[in-house]
Amino acid sequence: MRRFSLIGLVLTVVFIAVPGLAGVSSEEIILPGAVGAEGIATGAGSTFYAGDLFTGDIFRGDLRRGEVELFINAPDGRAAAGLKADLSNDLLFVAGAFTGQGYVYDLTTGADVATYQLGGFINDVVVTRDAAWFTDSNAAVLYRVPIGPGGTLGPLSSLAIDGPAANLDFGFNLNGITATSNGKTLIVAHSGLGALFTVNPETGASAMIGGVAVPFVDGILLEAGRLYAVQNFLNQIAVIDLSPDLSSGSVEDLITSSSFQVPTTVARAGNLLAVVNAKFDTGIPPRAKTFEVVIVSR
Numbered sequence: 654m655r656r657f658s659l660i661g662l663v664l665t666v667v668f669i670a671v672p673g674l675a676g677v678s679s680e681e682i683i684l685p686g687a688v689g690a691e692g693i694a695t696g697a698g699s700t701f702y703a704g705d706l707f708t709g710d711i712f713r714g715d716l717r718r719g720e721v722e723l724f725i726n727a728p729d730g731r732a733a734a735g736l737k738a739d740l741s742n743d744l745l746f747v748a749g750a751f752t753g754q755g756y757v758y759d760l761t762t763g764a765d766v767a768t769y770q771l772g773g774f775i776n777d778v779v780v781t782r783d784a785a786w787f788t789d790s791n792a793a794v795l796y797r798v799p800i801g802p803g804g805t806l807g808p809l810s811s812l813a814i815d816g817p818a819a820n821l822d823f824g825f826n827l828n829g830i831t832a833t834s835n836g837k838t839l840i841v842a843h844s845g846l847g848a849l850f851t852v853n854p855e856t857g858a859s860a861m862i863g864g865v866a867v868p869f870v871d872g873i874l875l876e877a878g879r880l881y882a883v884q885n886f887l888n889q890i891a892v893i894d895l896s897p898d899l900s901s902g903s904v905e906d907l908i909t910s911s912s913f914q915v916p917t918t919v920a921r922a923g924n925l926l927a928v929v930n931a932k933f934d935t936g937i938p939p940r941a942k943t944f945e946v947v948i949v950s951r
Contacts, residue, residue, distance in 0.1 A: 704733025735777030742804030781836030793819035818850035818859035872918030
């Protein structure tokens with residue numbers, strides 16, 4: 654894996670206005686030196702964090718200013734899929750993809766805090782009030798890392814999923830994950846089924862969210878009363894209106910852009926949505942020269 658020594662160096666990036674589809678305009682921020690991309694999360698203000706899938710490196714930038722830097726030069730052997738910033742405890746949680754691991758970094762310094770050996774393909778992570786939850790695309794299980802006062806991390810545990818979300822008949826199963834604001838309900842995306850499910854974090858019981866078909870679903874985000882679901886090879890984000898009890902929903906809008914090239918995960922900062930282009934349409938590993946964050950208005 655290629656390594657870089659650019660920590661702390663703020664780089665000038667290409668920030669291009671690109672006319673999008675269906676009246677949506679977009680802008681791009683190129684991740685300098687990246688050899689892959691998959692996860693993105695927002696921090697304070699318009700700060701964002703994006704991961705290099707194949708090196709585990711983490712970039713930090715600003716969506717409004719169009720600046721980016723290499724924030725964490727990860728040790729060899731790491732990878733970075735979905736990620737989530739825990740602003741209350743100054744922690745960054747990263748799903749380790751094919752390494753089967755989960756990583757925790759200090760959000761201010763980038764220092765290593767913890768590494769967890771989880772399972773198969775660790776695809777995404779969400780942070781609730783008291784825990785971080787990781788998905789495994791190869792198993793019907795969620796992994797839980799407790800977060801105590803002051804950001805103290807507790808022992809790893811696993812939650813077996815019961816019900817329709819436990820279907821493992823596909824090569825890629827559980828993928829994106831999000832949660833209600835009180836953390837009492839988790840929502841997971843199932844890529845193989847093209848469906849969304851609620852999961853009870855106490856029992857593991859799952860139920861399909863009816864009325865919502867999302868083929869090629871990847872990362873998901875529940876914010877401001879809407880669920881955003883990235884449909885990677887369709888190059889779009891489905892905007893879903895959910896019923897109050899989360900039992901059903903309907904796709905009320907599709908966000909597309911000519912800048913999308915297999916986007917995988919989505920993050921929100923104010924009226925902006927940001928995705929990363931994984932470019933899996935060029936191969937795995939992708940045969941692309943650059944990888945970028947694409948910003949669109951929500």
